[in-house]
Amino acid sequence: MSLFKRNPFGHLLFLKRWMIRIFGALTHKRYHGFNELQIDGSEIIPTLPETNVLFISNHQTYFADVVAMFHVFNASLKGRDDTIKNMGYLWRPKLNLYYVAAKETMKAGLLPRILSYAGAITVERTWRDKGKDIQREVNPNDTENIRIALEDGWVITFPQGTTRSFKPVRKGTAHIIKQYKPVVVPIVIDGFRRSFDKKGLRLKKKGILQSFVIKPPLEIDYDNETIEEIVEKIEYAIEQHPSFLKVIPAEERAVEEQLNKQREWRY
Template sequence: MPFTEKLKHIKLLRKLIYVIIGIITYPVIAIFNKLKIEGTEYVASLPKKNVLFVSNHQTYFADVMVFIHIFCAIKWRKKNRLGIPFYLLNPFTRVYFVAAEETMRTNWLTRLFILAGALTVKRTWRYESTEIRRNLDPSDTRKIQKALEKNWVITFPQGTTKPFAPGRKGTAHIIKNSKPIVVPVVINGFWRAFNKKGLKMKKRGVQLSITFKPPLVINYEDSVDDILGQVMDAIEQSKKYMLKGAHHRNS
């Protein structure tokens, strides 16, 4: 196991990293902007393992920052709010998130996110400056399945911040094989407040929203395509949501 991976599993170090990330990011999500949270009652009653959060994606890192804050706040019995971040004194660390490897090694802050629980996967490759999309390879899938055995995992099935991009079948394969509780999440407003990476604020006073929906009722014997279709409907990124209004667009 690589040294970075070993560090990631040291609980005390993870807590320290969450405190650092939390202190840095709290002002931009809860003071300079407005955060609306819904559905934390569905999260509070979940078991502490084999839970997969599936979400649409608007920035590389700001989305994950908010998940971390909310999960820590829920641990401190907060309901649909963050409040003063006393929850950083004892953060919730049994969560990992899927992230493209090429975005995780650009600077010290992104590398800190690796230690915070990033499951790095090779989701794209570039040919003559063009991004070519591809599904998760088997080794990446196994990495996510292993993390689910004892933790929560956040994944973004589209693997891109482009709205209404098709979902990756790798997510459905993971659902079929690991049979996790699948919690759909819909986020909005992040593209207005932050740049694409989510590390720089573009605008203040933006309404950020994150809605946790009830866990999906899934027939794990369904086809990969059917499961993926169910997931994409739940995170409001399927074709039937495409023309429902400007609030679903990020351009």
């Protein structure tokens, strides 16, 4: 491989490789040491095609969720079932792995800008900007960049577009699924908002059992299912459909809502 080989977005692959190695080594103990990441379903990862795979997940922190996925995916591809023991899997990481992130988040400081090089596809939120509700048309360049990333490899997205639980799934993800027909793999995570601050950069509490469940790819009729049907299928798959609230006690929901307010990161 040429030293100056680039991905479709112009990023030098050797630089991306070293960034993943370094940040992977720095963050490994956050999931296997200070806390314990309990993984289920990682045997699915090696069976997936090399390109056009879309991972959908609930969201709990800005960065810790994605970093955990980089760890789990690379460990799984190196034959580690449901574990990220031993960091050797970081030496030759998967380089065609991308994640969708809000443009304003990735520009908020030097570290997010550096992390962006590891694979961020930055998009403009159509419903919120700088803490205010807005209404904005979808930027066609954002959709095009997701298409390019899917053609090159795997893409991680958080279809609710927020770290708050049980918020509606945005229709944009369903449109992408219908248009580009990727293999859609759901992931359900928990414990991250208890382990880290809202940005997912500062370790807030140790000894937390974090869960990371990879589910089989969704069965989707890309041509005949409606956007609304796909949205509902996503909500159930990542366990964020409103019906899940019925099995959570009201008192527990109230406490969680209060904690969400306390976790809000202010610029």
